[in-house]
Amino acid sequence: MTASTVAGQGDGTLADRAYRSISDRLVTLRIRPGEPINDERIATELGFGRTPVREALKRLEHERLIVAYPRRGTFATEVQIADLGHISEVREQLEPLAAGLAARRAGRADRGDLERLLVRLAKVSGGGTELIRLDMAVHRAIYAATRNPYLEDTLIRYDNLATRIWCLFLDRLPGLAGHVHEHGPLLRAVIDGDAEKAATLAAGHVEGFEAAIRGVI
Known part of the structure; x- marks a missing residue:
């Protein structure tokens, strides 16, 4: 499944749905640039388990919407003009x-x-x-x-x-x-x-x- 299913929130796996929800928050800056990303908190807010949220976060890191630092945690990437x-x-x-x-x-x-x-x-x-x-x-x-x-x-x-x-x-x-x-x-x-x-x-x-x-x- 491609990310084109963004419009259909009920479509796809739990990881797909978690990806769309988190991506929307990152893109529209509801999660602000530089803000820490807590997978447990997001899973609770979205009603997903931590596993699909972690899978979604891996995908979002590949797409440069989040960045993970060893021993520091995961953050929304800064917007670089x-x-x-x-x-x-x-x-x-x-x-x-x-x-x-x-x-x-x-x-x-x-x-x-x-x-x-x-x-x-x-x-x-x-x-x-x-x-x-x-x-x-x-x-x-x-x-x-x-x-x-x-x-x-x-x-x-x-x-x-x-x-x-x-x-x-x-x-x-x-x-x-x-x-x-x-x-x-x-x-x-x-x-x-x-x-x-x-x-x-x-x-x-x-x-x-x-x-x-x-x-x-």
Whole structure:
């Protein structure tokens, strides 16, 4: 199972579900950068045993969302703004690739999921966290539609890291709603099978994200 099941909290093994829950807290900064991670406390809060939580934490360490130090413990990684350029270099290449592949490969069920996200985009009126989760849901639906699990998992990892940076500056980014609503034309291009347009829109979205962050740092 890939991490694309983030939207379906009831899907997968206990370790998958623990991973999604903890990842969401880390990415949206409910677990703050540098905060210690106590597997027993998290297991109690989430209602999981310690074994699935430990499995989830191993995965999150591999994805650079947490870091473990011998004799010191485990902590949420710090958000390094210096990493923005490195993350963007990867996403600038892979996000357009994913959008184009999704436009070519999306099946009926995928297109149905994307249509439902378009409806959510039109209706969303919430604040930062709701918009961020919707943004993440759009990205994951497109990644899943590529039918390439390696590309999907790679992009989820980098989208998580980018979203943490975004959340760090959330109160200083007044254009959040507009940034998320940019996904409307992208979703439509994927649904319509227009691979070239989808790729172009995805590239512009990544470039706009980096420019917005650099504008406030």
